[in-house]
Amino acid sequence: MSNLIEVKGVSKAYGGVKALSLCDLEVHEGEINGLIGPNGSGKTTLFNVVTGYERIQQGEVHFNGTEITNAPPDRVFRLGIGRTFQLTRLFTRLTVLENMLVATQRDEGWLRGVMRLAGSAGERRRAMELLDFVGITRLAHEPAANLSYGQRKLLELASLLVADPAILLLDEPAGGVNPTLITHLADRIKDLNRSGKTILVVEHNMEFVMNLCSRITVLSQGSALVSGTPDEVRTNPAVLDAYLGGEDDESTQLELAQEATHHDGTRVSVSPVRTPERSKLGDSPTLLSLRGVSAGYGGGDIIKQVSLDVPRGGITCVVGPNGAGKSTLMATISGLLRPRQGEIRFNGEVVSGLTPKQILARGIAQIPQAHSLFPDMTVHENVEMGAFTVSEKALVRQRMQTVQELYPIVRDRADEKAGSLSGGQQRLVEFARCLMLDPELIMLDEPSMGLDPQTRKMVFGMVEQMNQQGKTILLVEQNARAGLKLSSRGVVLENGIVRLTGSGRDVLEHPEIGALYLGGAVTSAADGT
Amino acid sequence: MTGAVTQTGDVAGAPAAAPRKRALTLGVMLIIAAVFIAFPVVVTDPATTSIAFFALVFMVAASAWNIFSGYSGYLALGHAVFFGTGGYAVAVAARDWHVAGGWPVFALCLFGGLVAGLVAIPVGLVALRTRRHTFVVVTIAIFFIFQLAAYNLGFTGGTSGILLPLPPFSAANFNQPFYYVALVILVLTVLVSWLIRRSRFGLQLLAIRDDEDRALGLGVKTRRLKLTAFVISAIPVGLVGGLYFDFVGQIYPQFAFDPLFDLSIALMAFLGGLGTIVGPLLGALVLESLQQYLTQTFSSDATYLIAYGVLFLAVILVLPRGVVPGVTEWLERRRAKAALSAAHERDAAVPTGGVAGAAQ
Numbered sequence: 013m014s015n016l017i018e019v020k021g022v023s024k025a026y027g028g029v030k031a032l033s034l035c036d037l038e039v040h041e042g043e044i045n046g047l048i049g050p051n052g053s054g055k056t057t058l059f060n061v062v063t064g065y066e067r068i069q070q071g072e073v074h075f076n077g078t079e080i081t082n083a084p085p086d087r088v089f090r091l092g093i094g095r096t097f098q099l100t101r102l103f104t105r106l107t108v109l110e111n112m113l114v115a116t117q118r119d120e121g122w123l124r125g126v127m128r129l130a131g132s133a134g135e136r137r138r139a140m141e142l143l144d145f146v147g148i149t150r151l152a153h154e155p156a157a158n159l160s161y162g163q164r165k166l167l168e169l170a171s172l173l174v175a176d177p178a179i180l181l182l183d184e185p186a187g188g189v190n191p192t193l194i195t196h197l198a199d200r201i202k203d204l205n206r207s208g209k210t211i212l213v214v215e216h217n218m219e220f221v222m223n224l225c226s227r228i229t230v231l232s233q234g235s236a237l238v239s240g241t242p243d244e245v246r247t248n249p250a251v252l253d254a255y256l257g258g259e260d261d262e263s264t265q266l267e268l269a270q271e272a273t274h275h276d277g278t279r280v281s282v283s284p285v286r287t288p289e290r291s292k293l294g295d296s297p298t299l300l301s302l303r304g305v306s307a308g309y310g311g312g313d314i315i316k317q318v319s320l321d322v323p324r325g326g327i328t329c330v331v332g333p334n335g336a337g338k339s340t341l342m343a344t345i346s347g348l349l350r351p352r353q354g355e356i357r358f359n360g361e362v363v364s365g366l367t368p369k370q371i372l373a374r375g376i377a378q379i380p381q382a383h384s385l386f387p388d389m390t391v392h393e394n395v396e397m398g399a400f401t402v403s404e405k406a407l408v409r410q411r412m413q414t415v416q417e418l419y420p421i422v423r424d425r426a427d428e429k430a431g432s433l434s435g436g437q438q439r440l441v442e443f444a445r446c447l448m449l450d451p452e453l454i455m456l457d458e459p460s461m462g463l464d465p466q467t468r469k470m471v472f473g474m475v476e477q478m479n480q481q482g483k484t485i486l487l488v489e490q491n492a493r494a495g496l497k498l499s500s501r502g503v504v505l506e507n508g509i510v511r512l513t514g515s516g517r518d519v520l521e522h523p524e525i526g527a528l529y530l531g532g533a534v535t536s537a538a539d540g541t
Numbered sequence: 542m543t544g545a546v547t548q549t550g551d552v553a554g555a556p557a558a559a560p561r562k563r564a565l566t567l568g569v570m571l572i573i574a575a576v577f578i579a580f581p582v583v584v585t586d587p588a589t590t591s592i593a594f595f596a597l598v599f600m601v602a603a604s605a606w607n608i609f610s611g612y613s614g615y616l617a618l619g620h621a622v623f624f625g626t627g628g629y630a631v632a633v634a635a636r637d638w639h640v641a642g643g644w645p646v647f648a649l650c651l652f653g654g655l656v657a658g659l660v661a662i663p664v665g666l667v668a669l670r671t672r673r674h675t676f677v678v679v680t681i682a683i684f685f686i687f688q689l690a691a692y693n694l695g696f697t698g699g700t701s702g703i704l705l706p707l708p709p710f711s712a713a714n715f716n717q718p719f720y721y722v723a724l725v726i727l728v729l730t731v732l733v734s735w736l737i738r739r740s741r742f743g744l745q746l747l748a749i750r751d752d753e754d755r756a757l758g759l760g761v762k763t764r765r766l767k768l769t770a771f772v773i774s775a776i777p778v779g780l781v782g783g784l785y786f787d788f789v790g791q792i793y794p795q796f797a798f799d800p801l802f803d804l805s806i807a808l809m810a811f812l813g814g815l816g817t818i819v820g821p822l823l824g825a826l827v828l829e830s831l832q833q834y835l836t837q838t839f840s841s842d843a844t845y846l847i848a849y850g851v852l853f854l855a856v857i858l859v860l861p862r863g864v865v866p867g868v869t870e871w872l873e874r875r876r877a878k879a880a881l882s883a884a885h886e887r888d889a890a891v892p893t894g895g896v897a898g899a900a901q
Contacts, residue, residue, distance in 0.1 A: 063758060085758040095758065103751035106744070114748045115759040116741070130744040175760060 015074075016041045016179055016210050017062065017093075022071030023234075024057055029435035029463075031057040033234040035071070039179065044201065044211045046225035046242075048218070050255050051490045052461040054234040055214045056098055059181050063095045064088045076178070090117060094172035095181035098214075100164040104157035108148065108167055111156050112139035115175045135174075142170045146200055162193040169200070179210040186217045187335065190312070198224050216335050222246065230254060252526050255333075255492070299324040299484050300345070300376075300453055305354035305364070307344040308508075313352065314340040315508040322453070322501075327475070327485040329499035329516060331492040333528060337508040338488040339381060342455050345486075346378045347371040358453070373401065377451035379442050381458045387431025391441055394430045395422050398448030408448070415444045418477075436467030443474055454478060455486045460494065472498055496520040504528065581720045590716040592833040594788060597723035599829040601730050601781045602802075603809040603821035608734050609774035610807070611816040612743060613767055614750030615672075618803045619664070619680035622687045623775040625797030626660050627653035627782030632703040632792045633696055642706035642787075647722050650783035657779020658772050665771035669764065672753070681803075688798035702793025705786060719788045723781065730777040734818050737773070746770055750816070805829075808849065812856050814863030823864060828852070 019037040023030070032054045039045050047055050060066040062073055064085040073081045080088055094115075103111050113131040116139075131139065143149045146166040151159060159167060165185060172180060185201070186194045198220060205211055215221045221228065222242040229239040232254035238245060245251050300322040308314040315337040322328045330338050343349040345356060347368040356364035363371050385394050395415060399408045416423040421437055422444045430441060439459055446454055459475060460468040472494055479485050489495030495516075496502045502519030504512040506528055512519055519525070581590045602624065610617050630653040635646050668679045691697045710718060737743040745766055748756040757763050786792040806821075809828050814820025832845040860867030 065754070065758070085754070086760045086762055089758055089760040097755070101752050101755040103748045103755070105751050106747055110744055110747070113741070113744055114756065114761065117760055128741055129739060130741045171759070 014041050015039065016076055017212070018072075018074040019058065019062065020072045020074075022058070022061055022068055022073065024054075024061060024066060024068050030234050032061065032068075035231070035235045037229060037236055038239075039210060039212050040227070041210055042205075042208070043227055044205050044213065044225045046221040046228040047212060047214045047231060048216075048221055048228060048245075049231035049237070051458065053231040053254075055231055056183060057234075058231070059095060059183055059214065062088070063093060063181065089115075089175065089177070092176075092178035093181065094175065094177035094179070096165070096168045096172065096183055096185065098183040098187065100161070100168050102156040102159075102164055102168060102171075105155060107153050107155055108143065108159070109136070109139055109152040111167060112143065112171050112174055115171055117175050139174060142173050143167075145173075145203075146170045147196065162189045165189060165193075165197070166200075169197075173204075177209070179212065180204065182211065182213040182215075184215055185213060186215055186220045194220060216333065218333070255490075297324050298322065299359065300486070301357045302345070303355045303357075305344060305351045305356060307340060307349050307351045307353075309340075309349070313508060315344065315505075317354070318505075318508070318510055319354075320503055320510055320513065322484060322486050324484055325479075325482065326500035327479050327487060327498055327516075328501045328503065329487045329489055329492075329495040330503045330505055331489055331495060331519070332505035332511075335507075336505040338505055339457055340508075341505065342378060342457055342486075342488060345371075345455065346376060369401070372449070372451075375449075375452035376455065377446045377449050377453070378455040379446050379457065379459065381461060384442055385430040385438055385445075387429065389430060390427050391422060391430055391433070392426035394441055395444045395448060398445035402449070411448050411450060415447050418447070419444045419474075434467075435463050436471060439463070439467075439471050440474065443478065447478070451483070453484045453486060455488075457488045458490055459487070460489065460491050468494065492525070493520060577724055581717050585713070587713075587716055588837060590720060591788075592830055592837070594716055594720045594723055595785075595833050596826050596829045597720065597727055598781045598785050599806065599809060599825040600822050601723065601727050601777050603806045603813075603825040604727070604730050604734055604818075605774045605777035606806045607774075607810045607815065607817075607821040608737060609767075609770045611810055611821065612737065612746040612750065613770055614816075615669075615767065616677050616807070617668070617680045617771070617774075618677055618807060619668070619684035620775070620778050620806060621798050621800065621802040622664060622684050623657035623661060623778040624782035624785070624802055625687060625691065625792075625794075625799075627657045627779030628786035628792045628797050629691065629697060629703075630656035630779070631783035632705055632786060635706055636703055640706065641709075643708040643710065643718070646706060646708070646787050647718070647784070650722070650726075650780050650787070653783030654776045654780035657782065658776040660779075661772040661775035662768070664775075665768045669767050669771065681800075684798065684800065684803065688794055691794035691798055697794070700793065702791055702796075704791045705789075707790070708787075719784065723784055726777060726780050726784070731818065731822065733773065733777075737770075738818055742766065742769070747816070805832075808853055811863055812853065814865030814867070817863070817865045820863050820865035 015038045017037065017039040019035060022032050022035045024032040031052075035054065035058060037047075037058065047058070049055055057066060061068055061071075062075075062080075064080070064083050064087070067082050071081070072079060075088075075091055075093060078091065080091065080093075083091075103114065106114075110130065113135060116131065116135050140149060140152065143152055146169060148159075148163055148166050148170070151163065156164070156167060169180075169182070169185070182201070185197055189197070194217070201211060201213070201224060213221070213225065225242060227239065228242055228245045230237045230245060230248075230251050237254055238248050238251055240248070298321045301320070303319050305318045306313045306316050318337075318341065320328075330341065332338055340349065344351050344364075347363070347366055347370070351364050354364070355362055358371075358374055358376060361374070363374060363376075366374075386397070389397070395412065396408070399411060402408050402411075412422075419440050421433075421440055425433070425437075430438065433441065456475065459471050463471060468491070475485060475487065476498060487495055487499065496519055497516060499516035502512070502514060502516040503510060504519055504522075504525070511528070512522060512525075514522075580593055584590060584593075602620065606617065606620050609615065627650070631646065631649045634640065634649050634652055635642075640646055640649060664683055668676060668683060671679050692700060697703070708715070708718070737746070745756065745761045748759075748761060749763055749767065753763055782797075786797065789796075805828065806825070809824035810821040811824070812820075812828060813822065813824030828849070831848060835845040835848060856864065862870075
């Protein structure tokens with residue numbers, strides 16, 4: 013079996029954040045290779061590097077024996093590598109058929125290109141056949157903007173096939189589409205593979221990946237961790253570690269292992285939703301409560317009937333596989349997304365339906381997932397922006413002082429541009445900015461994303477510190493182990509539904525948490541919902 | 542997939558309606574052509590025919606500008622460079638080569654177009670290294686460089702400019718030859734615009750407008766394509782530039798390189814509908830005629846600017862994408878609504894096919 017794509021020792025960093033470090037990847041001719049890994053592990057960046065959208069300083073990319081390192085996207089495509097995007101990209105003002113014709117490849121002089129019709133009869137026929145193949149022929153003359161989300165995914169795939177590429181790189185083809193369409197897509201991908209196309213697919217839907225792929229490569233922290241058959245990958249402990257997050261010090265890992273054996277055989281007590289908690293903070297009054305909250309973008313609900321309580325003064329950690337609705341949950345609480353159903357109470361007062369500004373003023377601050385600083389503004393300016401809504405100057409000065417004492421970096425590097433800081437430092441500045449408002453509840457979305465273990469540990473230390481100073485924390489974390497270990501309370505979200513709640517440790521040790529991350533839903537505990 | 546095929550009634554129905562529609566389009570075009578050809582014969586008042594000539598010049602300019610900016614989405618605000626270059630090329634050549642006024646100078650307009658096209662190559666190479674807002678600013682900057690050069694270079698005659706040879710036409714029919722030459726240039730420009738719109742080249746330009754990076758990722762040679770469109774769009778502007786200044790009889794810098802020219806053709810295209818074939822023509826016809834009329838009637842240069850502003854605001858508020866797309870869309874929505882209600886009645890008994898794409 014020859015390698016169609018070979019990636020050797022590729023590294024790529026954005027400012028201080030490392031997206032890829034010495035990453036290797038091999039895609040064999042004729043296979044369906046699945047590329048999986050937690051958020052921020054570098055999957056999309058790797059796609060961008062291979063297809064020429066990102067330039068690299070280190071490493072090599074080969075395609076079919078030709079070196080294509082840093083080749084421009086048009087050349088990469090003409091050589092036979094087609095790709096789709098995570099957020100589907102179409103020419104929205106062109107019709108579906110016109111979208112199909114853009115990629116037709118012809119060797120002709122520019123003058124002929126100017127004079128000749130957009131598509132010859134043969135090219136049009138071929139385009140219609142491909143539309144037929146994915147099942148959207150009847151939409152051929154519709155503007156692409158009128159297509160539904162799923163139809164867009166189908167069109168994006170079909171529009172590549174026009175040029176008959178040797179390999180297709182598919183970035184989350186099943187993301188955000190309904191189950192019927194997922195099956196349809198998987199069938200089409202299998203058909204393409206049978207007709208000789210090699211496929212490399214990034215996907216978070218584990219069931220989809222495990223059923224579709226002949227081989228799976230796991231990326232973690234910007235480099236390839238494991239590569240093997242779906243079964244090998246599923247049972248490899250290192251893979252689960254990558255998803256749940258490795259422990260930072262060995263003693264806790266050992267301790268955990270011992271506890272796991274201790275619990276072996278006995279039913280771990282994880283309470284189903286809406287039953288009294290046994291967590292140590294279970295009795296403390298609730299700061300934030302959600303009752304039957306549903307919300308989503310466009311068509312379907314992303315979070316469905318979510319009910320949960322965030323106890324005052326604790327750290328509550330929400331974990332769950334990608335696409336579970338964690339970020340949507342945060343957006344709903346902060347008011348960026350209006351809940352379609354249900355009620356959110358903060359300090360006893362109903363806040364669902366208020367504007368984000370009003371919710372912020374009530375004392376709920378959010379630190380979004382990565383890169384929320386203004387990179388061209390100085391550190392000091394960024395932190396100052398946090399107190400944008402505070403009009404009292406003395407109060408701002410006083411808080412700035414407190415924040416500077418807490419995070420010396422705010423003073424030490426006050427005049428440097430925020431964009432020049434490393435990933436971990438940027439996190440601290442974000443924390444500092446958030447504290448300028450002196451909020452009661454701080455919502456953190458994936459604070460450890462893209463950070464190396466030491467920095468991650470430091471960031472988690474800071475989260476604990478904020479909590480000790482009286483802030484209630486609601487944490488969304490990819491690194492479930494580290495997040496849950498830190499937390500007084502854990503919540504597992506899957507497919508927009510709360511599957512488990514309990515003390516952080518109980519949730520972490522629940523036997524089915526592995527299955528949850530690597531395919532298959534939690535069955536036993538889900539009965540409660 | 543059978544479910545998908547059964548619902549293609551509207552597509553299958555299209556060819557049946559096509560010949561009738563084509564005949565209708567052809568008829569309308571013939572009538573419009575007849576009106577344009579007959580106009581200076583029927584209306585002989587020189588004041589009115591000169592308005593008509595100016596309108597034609599701007600219809601060419603707006604249509605040519607649209608070939609690049611409308612199709613590719615790159616807003617160029619420096620096409621006065623090509624208007625002025627074309628004008629100066631004709632004026633300088635007529636002066637230095639002692640070309641007689643009238644038809645020989647008209648022939649020189651071809652030279653003006655050629656020079657404008659050649660100038661567009663380095664200008665495009667520089668400006669097209671940038672995108673979006675930066676591109677707009679760079680085109681404006683390049684425009685001012687040309688204006689400055691026209692003031693200061695020796696062969697342009699500096700501030701006082703150059704006089705063009707007087708055409709040997711009788712006073713009564715003076716405007717007619719200019720009018721018909723401009724009409725020929727207009728027909729050719731619209732023909733090129735139409736050819737490009739339906740060509741593979743045009744499709745790729747439109748793809749660049751919608752998502753340049755993805756177009757690049759589909760093998761579109763974006764850089765070469767944009768430059769080609771830029772040069773093609775400069776040539777007609779240079780052609781009518783030569784003709785325009787021949788008509789006026791003289792050329793000098795602030796007139797040849799006029800920032801209002803750039804704003805005008807952009808406004809005309811926006812008003813009519815950016816990226817359409819008819820839109821810029823309609824916009825130019827209305828706006829330029831209005832402007833010339835107001836200037837003649839009130840003998841004030843500023844009145845038309847106020848009218849421009851009011852009209853532009855109205856369009857932005859009511860038809861933000863321009864008159865032509867706005868009206869077309871409105872018509873289509875009405876037709877779709879009618880078709881939908883008809884389809885509902887038809888499909889009520891038939892369960893929808895299980896096409897996965899349709900389910901979402």
